[in-house]
Amino acid sequence: MKKSVLTMLSLIVLSLFIVACAPSEKALESTAADEVAEDVVEEVEEVVEEPADVVENVEDVAEEVEAAGSTHTVKVTDAGFNPDQVSINAGDTVVWENVRTGRINTAMILGTKTCTHIKSGIFNPEETFGWTFDKPEPCTIVDGIYTHKLMKVLVEE
Numbered sequence: 001m002k003k004s005v006l007t008m009l010s011l012i013v014l015s016l017f018i019v020a021c022a023p024s025e026k027a028l029e030s031t032a033a034d035e036v037a038e039d040v041v042e043e044v045e046e047v048v049e050e051p052a053d054v055v056e057n058v059e060d061v062a063e064e065v066e067a068a069g070s071t072h073t074v075k076v077t078d079a080g081f082n083p084d085q086v087s088i089n090a091g092d093t094v095v096w097e098n099v100r101t102g103r104i105n106t107a108m109i110l111g112t113k114t115c116t117h118i119k120s121g122i123f124n125p126e127e128t129f130g131w132t133f134d135k136p137e138p139c140t141i142v143d144g145i146y147t148h149k150l151m152k153v154l155v156e157e
Contacts (some may be wrong), residue, residue: 051058069132074151075099076107080143081151088133097132098123108144115139115153 041082069091075082076098086094098107103126111118114137120129122144133139133155 078102080149085152087154090136093130093132095128097128098125110142110144112140
């Protein structure tokens with residue numbers, strides 16, 4: 001009898017241990033934010049494969065595209081893009097200038113949706129990346145380092 005009571009107690013303790021160690025349903029659920037983050041990471045991984053050239057300064061880019069149209073400068077800061085939306089004409093160029101000073105100070109420009117052809121390599125502080133927009137379309141640009149930072153480029157005719 002004593003042996004069966006000990007066996008029964010052992011089974012109860014083992015059952016409680018298994019239940020307590022099992023993951024909860026909350027731990028298994030993914031949030032909408034997690035899914036968006038996974039989508040952005042996948043997008044970044046796809047476009048990082050073929051980075052464009054990074055140039056040393058804004059003046060070099062501006063000289064190359066002066067004849068084609070206007071140049072608009074967007075600063076890539078520790079807080080995101082400044083400005084976070086620009087309206088330009090087809091043929092204009094946007095130059096992103098890395099002015100970050102924080103611990104993570106590199107930058108990377110990635111176009112999304114219909115603008116996935118826009119992609120820079122990783123560029124350091126005081127370096128720039130420029131892109132000339134040839135056709136009217138709205139473009140969402142993602143910061144490839146801080147993937148939650150976005151900006152819009154509205155290209156008009």
